[in-house]
Amino acid sequence: xxxxxxxxxxxxxxxxxxxxxxxxxxxxxxxxxxxxxxxxxxxxxxxxxxxxxxxxxxxxxxxxxxxxxxxxxxxxxxxxxxxxxxxxxxxxxxxxxxxxxxxxxxxxxxxxxxxxxxxxxxxxxxxxxxxxxxxxxxxxxxxxxxxxxxxxxxxxxxxxxxxxxxxxxxxxxxxxxxxxxxxxxxxxxxxxxxxxxxxxxxxxxxxxxxxxxxxxxxxxxxxxxxxxxxxxxxxxxxxxxxxxxxxxxxxxxxxxxxxxxxxxxxxxxxxxxxxxxxxxxxxxxxxxxxxxxxxxxxxxxxxxxxxxxxxxxxxxxxxxxxxxxxxxxxxxxxxxxxxxxxxxxxxxxxxxxxxxxxxxxxxxxxxxxxxxxxxxxxxxxxxxxxxxxxxxxxxxxxxxxxxxxxxxxxxxxxxxxxxxxxxxxxxxxxxxxxxxxxxxxxxxxxxxxxxxxxxxxxxxxxxxxxxxxxxxxxxxxxxxxxxxxxxxxxxxxxxxxxxxxx
Amino acid sequence: xxxxxxxxxxxxxxxxxxxxxxxxxxxxxxxxxxxxxxxxxxxxxxxxxxxxxxxxxxxxxxxxxxxxxxxxxxxxxxxxxxxxxxxxxxxxxxxxxxxxxxxxxxxxxxxxxxxxxxxxxxxxxxxxxxxxxxxxxxxxxxxxxxxxxxxxxxxxxxxxxxxxxxxxxxxxxxxxxxxxxxxxxxxxxxxxxxxxxxxxxxxxxxxxxxxxxxxxxxxxxxxxxxxxxxxxxxxxxxxxxxxxxxxxxxxxxxxxxxxxxxxxxxxxxxxxxxxxxxxxxxxxxxxxxxxxxxxxxxxxxxxxxxxxxxxxxxxxxxxxxxxxx
Numbered sequence: 001x002x003x004x005x006x007x008x009x010x011x012x013x014x015x016x017x018x019x020x021x022x023x024x025x026x027x028x029x030x031x032x033x034x035x036x037x038x039x040x041x042x043x044x045x046x047x048x049x050x051x052x053x054x055x056x057x058x059x060x061x062x063x064x065x066x067x068x069x070x071x072x073x074x075x076x077x078x079x080x081x082x083x084x085x086x087x088x089x090x091x092x093x094x095x096x097x098x099x100x101x102x103x104x105x106x107x108x109x110x111x112x113x114x115x116x117x118x119x120x121x122x123x124x125x126x127x128x129x130x131x132x133x134x135x136x137x138x139x140x141x142x143x144x145x146x147x148x149x150x151x152x153x154x155x156x157x158x159x160x161x162x163x164x165x166x167x168x169x170x171x172x173x174x175x176x177x178x179x180x181x182x183x184x185x186x187x188x189x190x191x192x193x194x195x196x197x198x199x200x201x202x203x204x205x206x207x208x209x210x211x212x213x214x215x216x217x218x219x220x221x222x223x224x225x226x227x228x229x230x231x232x233x234x235x236x237x238x239x240x241x242x243x244x245x246x247x248x249x250x251x252x253x254x255x256x257x258x259x260x261x262x263x264x265x266x267x268x269x270x271x272x273x274x275x276x277x278x279x280x281x282x283x284x285x286x287x288x289x290x291x292x293x294x295x296x297x298x299x300x301x302x303x304x305x306x307x308x309x310x311x312x313x314x315x316x317x318x319x320x321x322x323x324x325x326x327x328x329x330x331x332x333x334x335x336x337x338x339x340x341x342x343x344x345x346x347x348x349x350x351x352x353x354x355x356x357x358x359x360x361x362x363x364x365x366x367x368x369x370x371x372x373x374x375x376x377x378x379x380x381x382x383x384x385x386x387x388x389x390x391x392x393x394x395x396x397x398x399x400x401x402x403x404x405x406x407x408x409x410x411x412x413x414x415x416x417x418x419x420x421x422x423x424x425x426x427x428x429x430x431x432x433x434x435x436x437x438x439x440x441x442x443x444x445x446x447x448x449x450x451x452x453x454x455x456x457x458x459x460x461x462x463x464x465x466x467x468x469x470x471x472x473x474x475x476x477x478x479x480x481x482x483x484x485x486x487x488x489x490x491x492x493x494x495x496x497x498x499x500x501x502x
Numbered sequence: 503x504x505x506x507x508x509x510x511x512x513x514x515x516x517x518x519x520x521x522x523x524x525x526x527x528x529x530x531x532x533x534x535x536x537x538x539x540x541x542x543x544x545x546x547x548x549x550x551x552x553x554x555x556x557x558x559x560x561x562x563x564x565x566x567x568x569x570x571x572x573x574x575x576x577x578x579x580x581x582x583x584x585x586x587x588x589x590x591x592x593x594x595x596x597x598x599x600x601x602x603x604x605x606x607x608x609x610x611x612x613x614x615x616x617x618x619x620x621x622x623x624x625x626x627x628x629x630x631x632x633x634x635x636x637x638x639x640x641x642x643x644x645x646x647x648x649x650x651x652x653x654x655x656x657x658x659x660x661x662x663x664x665x666x667x668x669x670x671x672x673x674x675x676x677x678x679x680x681x682x683x684x685x686x687x688x689x690x691x692x693x694x695x696x697x698x699x700x701x702x703x704x705x706x707x708x709x710x711x712x713x714x715x716x717x718x719x720x721x722x723x724x725x726x727x728x729x730x731x732x733x734x735x736x737x738x739x740x741x742x743x744x745x746x747x748x749x750x751x752x753x754x755x756x757x758x759x760x761x762x763x764x765x766x767x768x769x770x771x772x773x774x775x776x777x778x779x780x781x782x783x784x785x786x787x788x789x790x791x792x793x794x795x796x797x798x799x800x801x802x803x804x805x806x807x808x809x810x811x812x813x814x815x816x817x818x819x820x821x822x823x824x825x826x827x
Contacts, residue, residue: 042541045541046541046568049541049550049566050550050554050566053554139693139697140693140696140697140698141697142697143694143697143699144694144699184572184661186660186661186684186685186686187684188661188824189604189661189662189824189825198571198572198575198576198579198609199571199576201571201572201576202570202571202572318693322693322696322713322718323712323713324689324692324693324696325689326689328540328541331540331541331543331689332541335541335543335546335547335550338547338708338785338788338789339547339550339551339785341784341785341788343711343712343788343789344712345711345712345713345715345716346712346713346716346717346718347712347715347716410569410576449686453683453685456655456681456683457655457683457699457700
């Protein structure tokens, strides 16, 4: 049994006292930076790179990987507690997680997120160990046409099944797409909507946008009610643990989220984001009580959290099997490997089996550590909500400003946060949801880029989207989603939700 | 009045002290090295490798700060505007020489606003193709590209990227307008090349060597005058029949113009010491490149390289009519 001996080698490597220690350091650091709004895994890993030079290659990579998935855990914590998603994937968790927190179920939401993440992490680790090479082959089948069709499917589903007004959801997605246009056109090099500012040449900062429309806007909204209003949030924290009922309700979403996340995680770029949005959409569609979504549905936390963590795990596949980084964090890992004298490439698994399998098994060990660390911490996090607003709000704003600034070292990004904070407040007043806007913003550039690339490669022939089987299947699915939306029953339901929402 | 005199006196003392301290003991605190690209990229890797060894020699930590954006011009601008005290330096690549042509409203002058310290390394480039691309050798490859100029597709990592510059030279050399497809960075471009979604690319050995060795992509030529030790079977562009295609992604260290000569000299010596370290040589070797020789790791050599390359790329970019602003 090759796999068993490989996993054995992996555990022997990852479970050495030294590597266990670095794994622990990694996940603790990751959790901490994930909890600080705005400071992402990318910035932290970049700052810690010099320290890793002194370590063994395996230890340093285990630690860096720990930071990465630790940050995914921590990011959900702020999304749930203070509506401040630090990464695009936890934006979805904020929707229902924060509503649960406002209803005094912060502990439950955090526990659901942690359990969902652990389950997804375990499954995804097994998938990486078993199927990394064949999954890579599938990922490589995805060319520009396939990506375009996938993005279309993602965006259409988001609009079709969003709650509240259809028109508003559509408007928010389109606005997100438009904001995504800001920056340099990669095909011609022309600046678009940059207002002559070089800081906008690479587009608006995602972290700035997310922290603004979610976090700052929420703080502004809370200030309306004065100090009295916030006791609603602080007085009853509810049980810390999910009830039997909650656990029952999270199993199916967790399974579906894990499958979706694992599948989309192997695709570089927007894969992981699509996974958490997609999972939310699916759960809402399948739910017997879709009206709960947006007001604290357990499934709305369990599904996306599982998807997001599974995706984070499987996004290591292209790096491990091809040596090609799928996202900026993976790019940093490549940098760390090179400095250690290991040039990542297609031969890493055969030339450095202890490194390859050590990292894979350390992911599972790290996930185990995270759940052991995080479950007892929930009580402490929840107590944070008891901090009076006049202390909590300035602290949140200070930390998120530091975080946003640390990404590029650019003051301009702070203005972005302020601007989108005000805009987000206006959206709240108009009852427009920010989540579709964020999805449009993240997927818009990918949609455009792949559409144009597919057209260049196809010599201007639009039939490429239909003649390539994967692309055609995705487009057929899109049509089905639209058809389902137009069915009278679902329509009625949507409208009911809309009425109640107002 | 009294106060002003006192302040003036203090300032004079401070200036004297600063000047003498610089002469005696530069560097006496941490130095920031701006890398104008994202952390983890090839330039960042070179920067961190060299910063670590230079720190040992200088006895002060060199901290790498990534100021990415706008093809490296934002980071360069930041250093051009920084205080010229030797505590802010820039590590930049060939983009320093192409920026004045690619960006028509560039707010800094790479020659006048910077004091060169020295060349770090010159990374070779390779002309590569998807693994199942038909031509078997360099000669049939060139013929194939010429015959099929309207169907062959070429990837690059974005306007102004090294792969884009090399691609422009390649099109000039084969005298055929090939369809170019820009990607957002080298990673996505390489993924699609490995996946067979696109035909050819010209990219740094940093990114291609392991893929070539692993057989996931095919290589036809290397853009150096001599063959490479790590890819000994790969012909040079001259051998392959692509004259004038010698190109490298050269990296240099700069300080803001007006930085005291003592600081420049000290940095230059530290750079030479770092480059002479066998560990640095072997790590750069893993990347398919080599440290620049001591005579190139000097202000004069970098100055000459920069001016020469600005003149070399201006007509190439202008002829292609592609601008990044």
